[in-house]
Amino acid sequence: MTGEPIRKMTTSCGYDERSAPPPSFCGPYLPVSDDEIETFNDILSDEIDSDFTSSICCCEHCYSDFREHWPDVAFRGEEFQSQNMDADYLIENSRVIQLYSAAEISTLKHLVKCPRCLTLGVRKVWIFEHRFSDAPTIERAIEQLLVVGTRTPFLMLEHPFALEVLRNIRQRAELAPAVRLKGAVFRARSLQSVTELSQKPESILTYGVPPASKVGEGRFNHAGHAMLYLASSQETAAAELGIPGEPCAVAALNLRDPVRVLDLVEIDDLEPGFEILDAVAKSALLAAPLKVEGWVKRQYVFSRFIADCARAAGFDAIRYGSTKLVNGFNYVLLSPADDISASMSLISVETVTCPAASLRW
Numbered sequence: 001m002t003g004e005p006i007r008k009m010t011t012s013c014g015y016d017e018r019s020a021p022p023p024s025f026c027g028p029y030l031p032v033s034d035d036e037i038e039t040f041n042d043i044l045s046d047e048i049d050s051d052f053t054s055s056i057c058c059c060e061h062c063y064s065d066f067r068e069h070w071p072d073v074a075f076r077g078e079e080f081q082s083q084n085m086d087a088d089y090l091i092e093n094s095r096v097i098q099l100y101s102a103a104e105i106s107t108l109k110h111l112v113k114c115p116r117c118l119t120l121g122v123r124k125v126w127i128f129e130h131r132f133s134d135a136p137t138i139e140r141a142i143e144q145l146l147v148v149g150t151r152t153p154f155l156m157l158e159h160p161f162a163l164e165v166l167r168n169i170r171q172r173a174e175l176a177p178a179v180r181l182k183g184a185v186f187r188a189r190s191l192q193s194v195t196e197l198s199q200k201p202e203s204i205l206t207y208g209v210p211p212a213s214k215v216g217e218g219r220f221n222h223a224g225h226a227m228l229y230l231a232s233s234q235e236t237a238a239a240e241l242g243i244p245g246e247p248c249a250v251a252a253l254n255l256r257d258p259v260r261v262l263d264l265v266e267i268d269d270l271e272p273g274f275e276i277l278d279a280v281a282k283s284a285l286l287a288a289p290l291k292v293e294g295w296v297k298r299q300y301v302f303s304r305f306i307a308d309c310a311r312a313a314g315f316d317a318i319r320y321g322s323t324k325l326v327n328g329f330n331y332v333l334l335s336p337a338d339d340i341s342a343s344m345s346l347i348s349v350e351t352v353t354c355p356a357a358s359l360r361w
């Protein structure tokens with residue numbers, strides 16, 4: 001570096017008064033005031049905006065919490081996965097380094113602040129920008145709705161966010177034409193289950209909805225109300241069974257009639273309701289993997305709420321991302337016929353081994 005650094009930190013210092021070193025710091029450090037720390041973080045944030053058109057979305061302290069709120073971002077978001085780096089690396093490769101002296105940088109690099117959890121002195125950052133705005137407000141709504149959905153699910157519609165979701169789904173329904181699905185859809189059955197029930201893998205009836213008495217709560221269906229879950233590919237259908245290594249029969253099916261689809265995979269940002277539906281699709285309200293324990297399981301309540309909204313608005317199906325395969329997506333038919341052969345024709349059946357789920361970050 002040549003010449004004098006542009007910035008000089010000379011104001012009186014909070015650390016000096018508190019006699020406390022910066023967090024996670026060892027060795028000598030310069031006294032730094034709170035204002036100087038804010039200014040440094042503002043400049044760093046502008047640099048990230050200019051280099052990545054993005055911002056810090058979480059740090060090592062709030063990474064798990066971010067992932068719990070936004071499971072689809074952590075699972076599917078290539079940007080989120082690839083743009084994580086040490087705070088030191090980020091600073092050394094930005095123009096911030098030209099604005100301060102080496103001694104100042106050696107102190108300030110220990111004072112990077114996470115804008116999400118406000119922890120000072122973070123060592124690792126993830127750079128990612130949601131496509132919708134005001135993530136903190138939506139995160140609070142997610143937390144509240146997961147509690148309401150568990151304790152008093154019938155009162156969910158009192159929550160402004162849930163009302164907004166309903167309003168936007170209704171608005172979308174007014175614009176959504178019925179379309180013929182491009183290509184086949186796939187449905188898998190475990191060979192063991194098919195054999196135990198004395199069913200025939202080559203019969204289309206084997207891939208229909210189970211009887212109401214056997215239908216438990218699912219991601220979109222209430223207990224006792226069967227919906228038909230279909231996948232975009234043979235591999236996704238097999239992975240969705242959640243029995244890696246086990247053999248299964250996968251039927252390729254053709255849906256005869258056009259359907260009105262609420263698309264939560266490719267949400268056009270020019271259509272009404274983009275912000276709220278994109279947030280829902282990426283969040284724990286819709287995209288959490290099923291876990292036997294832990295708070296994420298509660299999100300099935302909200303996805304069933306979405307299905308109710310979609311059905312009432314006139315949609316026949318919802319298209320949503322697979323929580324098993326990164327590149328896979330699924331359809332759920334909201335009111336399938338009891339007899340699958342009335343609405344679909346069987347193209348082929350293949351026996352495959354169920355693949356393992358994609359790695360979760």
Ligand SMILES: [Zn+2]
Pocket residue numbers: 058059060061062063114115116117118119
């Ligand atoms: Zn954080």
